[in-house]
Amino acid sequence: MWRYPKPRKQDDVSEAHSGTTVEDPYRWMEEPDSDETKQFVTEQNAISQPFLSGNPVREKFHKRMMEVYNYPKYGAPFKRGNRYYYYYNTGLQNQSVLYTQKSLSDDATIFLDPNTFSEDGTVSLGTSAFSEDGELFAYAISQSGSDWQTIKVRDVKTGEDLNDELKMVKFSGIAWTHDGKGFFYQRYPDEASGCDGSETTKLENHMMCYHYLHTAQSTDLICCKFPEHPDWLLSGDVTDDGCYLIVKVYRGAEPKNHLYYYNLSSGGVKSSIPLTTIVDEFEASYDVMSNDGPIFTILTNFQASRYCLKTVDLLQPSKVNWKTLVAERDKDVLEEAIAVNNNQLILIYLRDVKNVMELHQLETGQLLDTFPIGTGTIAQLSGKRRQSEVFYLFQSFLTAGEVYHCDLTASPLSSTLFRSIEVKGFISSDYTTEQVFYTTNDGASIPMFIVHRKGISFDGTNPCLLYGYGGFNISIMPRFSTSRLLFMQHFNGIFALANIRGGGEYGEAWHQAGMFEKKQNVFDDFHCAAEYLIAKQYTSDNRLAIQGGSNGGLLVCTCANQRPELYQCVISQVGVLDMLRFHKFTIGSAWTTEFGNPDKEEDFKYIYKYSPLHNIPTSGRYPAILLLTGDHDDRVVPLHSLKFIATIQDQLGQQATNPLMIRVDVKSGHGAGKPTSKLIDEMADIYSFIASTLNITWQD
The missing domain is CATH 2.40.128 (Lipocalin)
Known part of the structure; x- marks a missing residue:
């Protein structure tokens, strides 16, 4: 029996949704800087931290992570101007370092070392871009994992930064004009001044600006904005020949956008750029790949779920005149x-x-x-x-x-x-990867990778970690993971990755099969993956852990609610868990294009049925659960995890034999730019929790 905190419950906070009254007793946790919220976080960490560190596996896992993760990590080189660049991490550096060399055979030197930005590695490098001639480098830095960035500019020859400093930057690229005088970038209005990532304020009025070097940000040109559509997001790029500015406009996270252009060679940079329309409907994705004068090559899923390449003549931009360059393929x-x-x-x-x-x-x-x-x-x-x-x-x-x-x-x-x-010490031939296809409830065939050591017995006793995402047209691909390797090596574990619907693995139709009112397909696909692993005796229900982050955090918490008997352990990282209020904070409104809008009656009906916060069982067995969030996560704000853990502890805490816990990290965000030291600590905590709750021991 666990003694969980007893946070204050507000009995008078509720909302009426389409005739349904929904109580929200922990809404005060939506104020992250209140003393009461901070006290609740302190009380939760006081429970989870001793439990996580108390298992002897934690120290062993941490030590092995320090040993095995300490290998050189290289990025793919790229050439800008007359020099080559690449990112390199010696092994345990908190942030990868940008190196440069004159030729591929020359010795490399450090060009930019983000480890010098802060002592603890929590200030990271974000978006960056070299000028066309390679003489200038604009780069953004982020603090504590926040999506907010500050752009600086470095002189390549001297290695010194200019005085330019641009703030209130978020969800931005950097697009230099070829004259090297400045660049386009995206930011929010001055009201965003002072935001550090711990706030929950809804973001509005994204705009595209142009910065001339050696000038104050206050004089930057506002080139493009859509005040009549405050939720829209903008991105910009300059074509390879430097003649055109390409502007894409999104109304959310969906793979659909408007597409505009502006002729820089004839009009120059100015405020309120007169954009010319190529596409002004949110019906498909359009991305300019290259151009030869007014002939644009576009990657699109317009009438092509699995994408194709089209050529567009700006002199005849109507879709009836578009030509297929590379047709869509069958699979x-x-x-x-x-x-x-x-x-x-x-x-x-x-x-x-x-x-x-x-x-x-x-x-x-x-x-x-x-x-x-x-x-x-x-x-x-x-x-x-x-x-x-x-x-x-x-x-x-x-x-x-x-x-x-x-x-x-x-x-x-x-x-x-x-x-x-x-x-x-890693011998890849000791391990094997197989891909299977299992059938879900409605007959769909779902691919799943299964990775494990060779020679293990399939008798249902192996611990298994099942991972999934299932949303936002994102494909979850085979990638190397040191922590999963150690899970297989020292726990005799099996790792499984289910490529469920909602992702982009088979194109836009696969994505659409797991969004809006079809979101239940995603959860069913994941349940069926678990059932397959158990039926084939890779594992059993008391040896099965599930893990997901962000939209995947929503996935695993919903699955735990719907089929608690199927899973023994749940790891939910930075999950979207309050599906009735997600759209009211920071960038959450962008996700209505994926989930629907809970303020609309037709959307509320299906969202309410699976929202993790509102579907926690009130009795019965529940799997062990560990929620992870960061105090500077300004994408999926911590209130999702705080309200969920408070509710689940209140409803099940007196009877649950499995631990119901949360880990709140400080100076940490949604995940991007996380320093190596924090990453290793987090993995050690996660696998300590898995070992404790699956009752597995360390094997040397």
């Missing part, structure tokens, strides 16, 4: 396209959740060759229209990283292993 999803070597395209496809990379002719779309890659993921790809070489980083569940270099002028096409990333 493969076209994920990425970049123009290289002047007249060629590299296309990355997703085929049954494994990448395929091809070289095509830009003018005709003709397939020229296929890159020889293994079964896994192209984690990074670098190349430019006017460059004749590319680099790419390959990863898989059992491959930490292989960096390849390809000279596109060579015939026949060949890729050379440039760097191999080795993990000390």
Whole structure:
């Protein structure tokens, strides 16, 4: 029996939704800076921290993570101006360092070291971009994992920063004009001044600005905004020839956008840029890949669920005049396209959740060759229209990283292993990966990867960690994970990744099959994955842990509510758990394009049925649960996890034999930029919790 805190319950806080009255007794937790909320967090950590650190597995796991994670980590090199750059981490550095070299055979030197930004590594590097000539470098920094960023500019020759400093920047790119005088970026209005990521205020009026170097931010030009649509988000880019500004407008997180352009070569940069419309309907995704004068090549899912390439003549922009350059395929999803070597395209496809990379002719779309890659993921790809070489980083569940270099002028096409990333003591041949396809309730075939040591017995006794996401058109790909490796190595564990509907693994139709009123498909797919693993005796219900983050946190908490008997342990990281109020905080309104709007009667009916906060059982067995959140998570704000843990402890705490806990990290956000030290601490806590609740012991 656990003694949980007894936070104050407000009996007079409720809302009426379509004739249904919904109580909200812990709404005061939506004030993150109140003394009462801070006290509640302190009381929760006072329970979870001793439990997590009390298991001897925690110290052993942490020590092994420090040993095994201490391997060199290289990113794919890229060329800007007349120099090469790449990111490199010696092993346990909190942040990866940006290195530079004149040629691939020269010694590299440090160009920018984010570890110097703060002593504890909680200030990280965000978005960045070099000017066209490679002489200037604009980069953004983020503090404590917040989405808020501050943009600075560095002189490449001197290595010194200019005085330029841009704040109130969020969800922004950096797009230099080719004259090197400045760049476009996105920010929020001055009212956002002072925000640090701990606030919950709803964000509105995203706008695109242009910053001239050596000027104050207060003089920046406001080039584009849509005040009549305060929830819209903007992004901008400059074409490879420097002639056009491309503006995309989103109304949420859906893969649909408006597409506009502005002729920089004739109009110059100015306030309130007169945009010309290419597409002004939210019906599909449109992304400009390259251009030859007014002929644009666009990656789109318009009338092509699995994406294709179209060419658009700006002189005749109507869709009836669009031409198909590379047609949609029957099964493969076209994920990425970049123009290289002047007249060629590299296309990355997703085929049954494994990448395929091809070289095509830009003018005709003709397939020229296929890159020889293994079964896994192209984690990074670098190349430019006017460059004749590319680099790419390959990863898989059992491959930490292989960096390849390809000279596109060579015939026949060949890729050379440039760097191999080795993990000390890890022998990949001791492990195996299989992909299975299981059938869900409505007959859909769902792919799932299963990874484990060779030679283990399938007798139902193995601990298993099942991971899922299922949303926002995001594909969850095979990637290397040190913590999962240790789970397999020292717990004799099995890792399973279910590529459930709602993601992008099979295109937009797969995504749409798991959103809005069809969201239950996502949970059913995950339940069926668990049932498959148990039926095939990979594991059993008392040895099964499930894990997910963000939308995946919503997934695992909903599954725990719906089928508590099926799972023994639940790890929910930065989860969206209050589905009736998610749209009222920071950027949450953008997710109504995925979940629906709970303020609308037709949407409320299906959202309320699965909202984790509002469907916690009031009695019976419940799996052990560990929620994780960060005090500077300004994407999925901590109130989701705080209200959920308070409710579940109140309703089940007196009878639950399994621990119901939360871990609230300080100076931590949604996940991006998390320093290595915090990452290792978090993994040690997670696997300590899994070991405790699955009743498994450490094996040397």
